[in-house]
Amino acid sequence: MFQRNSVIVFVLWLCTVLLTGVAHATVDREKLLSEPGVYGTFAVFQVHEDWWKLDQASRRVAAAEIKGVIQKHGERVAIDTYLLRGLTEKADFFVRVHSTELMSNQHFLVDLMGTTLGTYLKNTVTFNGIAKKANYVPGFPADLQTALKTPPDPGPKPYAIVIPIRKDADWWLLDQAARTTLMQEHAAATVPYLKTVKRKLYHATGLDDVDFITYFETATPADFNNLVIGLERTRENRHNKRFGNPTILGTIRPLDEILDILTR
Amino acid sequence: MFQRNSVIVFVLWLCTVLLTGVAHATVDREKLLSEPGVYGTFAVFQVHEDWWKLDQASRRVAAAEIKGVIQKHGERVAIDTYLLRGLTEKADFFVRVHSTELMSNQHFLVDLMGTTLGTYLKNTVTFNGIAKKANYVPGFPADLQTALKTPPDPGPKPYAIVIPIRKDADWWLLDQAARTTLMQEHAAATVPYLKTVKRKLYHATGLDDVDFITYFETATPADFNNLVIGLERTRENRHNKRFGNPTILGTIRPLDEILDILTR
Amino acid sequence: MFQRNSVIVFVLWLCTVLLTGVAHATVDREKLLSEPGVYGTFAVFQVHEDWWKLDQASRRVAAAEIKGVIQKHGERVAIDTYLLRGLTEKADFFVRVHSTELMSNQHFLVDLMGTTLGTYLKNTVTFNGIAKKANYVPGFPADLQTALKTPPDPGPKPYAIVIPIRKDADWWLLDQAARTTLMQEHAAATVPYLKTVKRKLYHATGLDDVDFITYFETATPADFNNLVIGLERTRENRHNKRFGNPTILGTIRPLDEILDILTR
Amino acid sequence: MFQRNSVIVFVLWLCTVLLTGVAHATVDREKLLSEPGVYGTFAVFQVHEDWWKLDQASRRVAAAEIKGVIQKHGERVAIDTYLLRGLTEKADFFVRVHSTELMSNQHFLVDLMGTTLGTYLKNTVTFNGIAKKANYVPGFPADLQTALKTPPDPGPKPYAIVIPIRKDADWWLLDQAARTTLMQEHAAATVPYLKTVKRKLYHATGLDDVDFITYFETATPADFNNLVIGLERTRENRHNKRFGNPTILGTIRPLDEILDILTR
Amino acid sequence: MFQRNSVIVFVLWLCTVLLTGVAHATVDREKLLSEPGVYGTFAVFQVHEDWWKLDQASRRVAAAEIKGVIQKHGERVAIDTYLLRGLTEKADFFVRVHSTELMSNQHFLVDLMGTTLGTYLKNTVTFNGIAKKANYVPGFPADLQTALKTPPDPGPKPYAIVIPIRKDADWWLLDQAARTTLMQEHAAATVPYLKTVKRKLYHATGLDDVDFITYFETATPADFNNLVIGLERTRENRHNKRFGNPTILGTIRPLDEILDILTR
Secondary structure: OHHHHHHHHHHHHHHHHHHHHOOOOOOOHHHHHHOOOOEEEEEEEEEOHHHHHOOHHHHHHHHHHHHHHHHHHOOOOEEEEEEOOOOOOOOOEEEEEEEOOHHHHHHHHHHHHOOOOHHHEEEEEEEEEEOOOOOOHHHOOHHHHHHHOOOOOOOOOOEEEEEEEEEOHHHHHOOHHHHHHHHHHHHHHHHHHOOOEEEEEEEOEOOEOOOEEEEEEEOOHHHHHHHHHHHHOOHHHHHEEEEOOOOEEEEEOOHHHHHHHHHO | OHHHHHHHHHHHHHHHHHHHHOOOOOOOHHHHHHOOOOEEEEEEEEEOHHHHHOOHHHHHHHHHHHHHHHHHHOOOOEEEEEEOOOOOOOOOEEEEEEEOOHHHHHHHHHHHHOOOOHHHEEEEEEEEEEOOOOOOHHHOOHHHHHHOOOOOOOOOOOEEEEEEEEEOHHHHHOOHHHHHHHHHHHHHHHHHHOOOEEEEEEEOEOOEOOOEEEEEEEOOHHHHHHHHHHHHOOHHHHHEEEEOOOOEEEEEOOHHHHHHHHHO | OHHHHHHHHHHHHHHHHHHHHOOOOOOOHHHHHHOOOOEEEEEEEEEOHHHHHOOHHHHHHHHHHHHHHHHHHOOOOEEEEEEOOOOOOOOOEEEEEEEOOHHHHHHHHHHHHOOOOHHHEEEEEEEEEEOOOOOOHHHOOHHHHHHOOOOOOOOOOOEEEEEEEEEOHHHHHOOHHHHHHHHHHHHHHHHHHOOOEEEEEEEOEOOEOOOEEEEEEEOOHHHHHHHHHHHHOOHHHHHEEEEOOOOEEEEEOOHHHHHHHHHO | OHHHHHHHHHHHHHHHHHHHHOOOOOOOHHHHHHOOOOEEEEEEEEEOHHHHHOOHHHHHHHHHHHHHHHHHHOOOOEEEEEEOOOOOOOOOEEEEEEEOOHHHHHHHHHHHHOOOOHHHEEEEEEEEEEOOOOOOHHHOOHHHHHHHOOOOOOOOOOEEEEEEEEEOHHHHHOOHHHHHHHHHHHHHHHHHHOOOEEEEEEEOEOOEOOOEEEEEEEOOHHHHHHHHHHHHOOHHHHHEEEEOOOOEEEEEOOHHHHHHHHHO | OHHHHHHHHHHHHHHHHHHHHOOOOOOOHHHHHHOOOOEEEEEEEEEOHHHHHOOHHHHHHHHHHHHHHHHHHOOOOEEEEEEOOOOOOOOOEEEEEEEOOHHHHHHHHHHHHOOOOHHHEEEEEEEEEEOOOOOOHHHOOHHHHHHHOOOOOOOOOOEEEEEEEEEOHHHHHOOHHHHHHHHHHHHHHHHHHOOOEEEEEEEOEOOEOOOEEEEEEEOOHHHHHHHHHHHHOOHHHHHEEEEOOOOEEEEEOOHHHHHHHHHO
């Protein structure tokens, strides 16, 4: 049994190596992550306890299968992987998937969940959203607009946080000017943290039970803590009917590292 | 074992083919989906993890069994199927069932859940409602009434969204005129999206923990997102005690495609 | 194996037939369901997925065992059975039990849950209440009192709905006259539906997390939907802190039919 | 197999009999249940479905083991047992444990959960509280103080109800005089039920997510229902942020009877 | 089988003994627990019921493995262990981990959950926070500042309580002076309990669904109950949107004692 599995592992590994060598038209990740109109799907997974009852060889075969799926969909979707285990309860990892068609996100996730490892995964939380052009920034004073263009410091930002937000009816019934005033206050509170905290916003109204999915990367969780305290101190906070629940905190990790944790 | 199962699969497939060829009095789907007084049941299913431990042949036999059930009830109920996997957490697919007797919906679902695949399905969410004539439209201005008759663009609308809604006591205590005013504002907000978003409304008060089940189809989730933002900006939104929870987002798929995903 | 089980099934069936033939002092159901001071227990059950892994013969033996329990307790408790499967999520059936001692309801349910089938049942929801004389009716105008005596139309009313209700503190702090005024409005809203919707009220304060368990039977769910909309439009609705959650919708079915669904 | 288990059962039974015969310093239950400063722990258990897959002999051995644990801790803790099965959903029984050290309650429960039966128990709800001298009674008028001393009627009170309560911030910010006024109204509402409903109060603030655990015993659930309706009609009810959730309703039963239900 | 396992246990025990003897650069626990900028992670675990189906020898081997993980991470993280079993529902124990990098907490917990015992652990609750310098104390009157420096009484404080807290928007929108006034009232309420209740505060905004994680140690739960009642009586309590849910109550226990409970 062991020997046979070892051979399979080797063959799969060989395939992976060979495939990786082949030139593939892969999706332009940078473009997908920066342009409006792109759909983002966040899918949180928890490994079922029966997974650990498989022997290591079987788990390795299963893990290798995942890489094939990633490869297959790489032409259409950009995939980022995150380790939640240890920092977020009832969760092991999550994937963030971007594509110009929400259907492509689904196709990838259906294939992922259809692998052997996939059949041991519980999909505990999913958020869907769409990137848009900034709503309020054009109405901000020029100096704030300039400040908001501050690029994040270079270097790795290993921590990632996802916070879903639902606004109350009063928020949506404010006119654009009133909302711009509140968002200006909100934006100003973020300025001191633009270098240490990267942010990306997704609009989710109607696609999910939240209005926004806010995504952050940082190297200093302490800074992020101060940033969110700053945001809680703005009047716009009065209109957050839901903020988090769950807050998803993890670390950015290559797929290999996550699979390694699940197979060792 | 494998051979025997293969034979069973073949025989079942043959039966299906032969049965499909036979003229059946099938329910008039278009009529059921457009007339008042028809009962709609939405049943969300999640596949139990043990399903995946069956070998593929057994899963195929089980999947074929489902088609017989669909056939059997086709005279009384109209059945639509949707894939949720990948887009909605803790769910794999849902069926929307229409008939003139709520009991017929139950009969079909009991038979569906009584199949081999059915015994591996967790029925995580169910909504029941009834279609009615428009309540408020007759009180709207003529031009809005005309605008509301805009037919949806032809072509497939592969995305489907279900949002249950509960109104607060204040809503129900408004008089008809006051509610008509608010619904007029609501209806006007939908006009720009009539071509790209199809809608159907079910009344659920007393039959479920919600007052309305709203059902949407679209080819452009981005448009749907804008539509719901537009609805959130109307005063009627102040009376939504529950909006979603869950919001169910999936894609319209023929049963065969869903069964294929569950058996490959 | 099969043969032996078949024999057991036959013997059990024989016993059942013989026992049914024997004259039994059975409880006076009509009296229990109409008099004050009687305790009603509603117990919702969901069949565990392992049940379906038993072979059919074992399931039939187990089902037959249930009938013996029903018989045994028939002298003290009146038992009604309902199929929820297909219409209410995460539930298969419920029993409604009446007796003059709450303890007798418990004895029956303990024995039911102690059968082989019982060990595969998850008791997901239970409500306990007590029937009382009408609180407010004596204070209503004579014509409303008369109207409220309208008997339901004869003929079967196959649909049953259970809605638990919790009132807010303001409700309980209103004086009797103020509550009577609100309940008069409430009662008037029910008059158009007295023929098509049968109702029974249980008081549950302190015995459960609700103040009332409302139970309905109807042949026309559409009428029931209109009835509850009518109730939502009365001012008394402002005092419903909880209404449903869950709303339990099913069909009245003889035990045999429910057991048949669980064993075929 | 059967024979060997029977021998074990016999030996365990013998041990139990012999042990019971030995003079033991057991805790003074009456004192523990009436004095201030004593810690009460309420632990609700639900039997795991796998328990029922054990053969009866194994279940009997396991049940006998429980009695040894009760004996061992009898010097330090007073233990009361209650059957919830049939009256409270998702629960089979609960134990109420009293001792002068909260740690002693934990020691007993850890040993209980460490038995064979214990490994099949899900501890679904736990409340911890402390008995104190009456806070408000000294400020009540003399006649109310006298009335409150009415002893409960003699005779068994087989029903037990546990209702956890959390007060709102406004309650805690009232001064002692204002709270005494409200509690006087509350206490007066209990007077008509002092004979038929026994009560005991535990303070839980900080030790649990509630401020009070209220415990009741009665022979007449109808009286208890009226008592709680009376309490809902006092102004103090406005300050109950949580009342129940869960309300735990069961019957007082000797351990043997509960074990018998779990082993027959 | 038994013999082989015994040998493994012995070898592992030997390794442990030998390793413990070796001088290790272990983290400075006192410093980590007292300085600002340190990250604390609270991870609550519940043992899966299948754990108890392993034979004792296997469970002992698995438990011994845990000690190796603790050792390995001892250079970077300070680890405290607590027994919840018996006092907190649906939980067996929790670990509190401190380090200067949140990532180190994750590394440790990933390794812990990757052990054999780890694969039987459900991580039901996790909180992450950061220690900071006191926010409001510098603005308090000198005598209160002095009083707050009262050291806790020496001697063991075996009980530990964790209460997560979320403030409302109004709290965060108060200016520093207003918050200082409220916190002064709060701090004054703690003075009588400084000797018997030790406290530590973690800031969690953005890292979790709470703003603060409050941690307490005491020898007298009755004192702790009075302390929290005192805090509920301050105006700052009006701004607690969430207080507990869950409140986690347990006892400080060396890892060996917890593992012993899980393996005996």
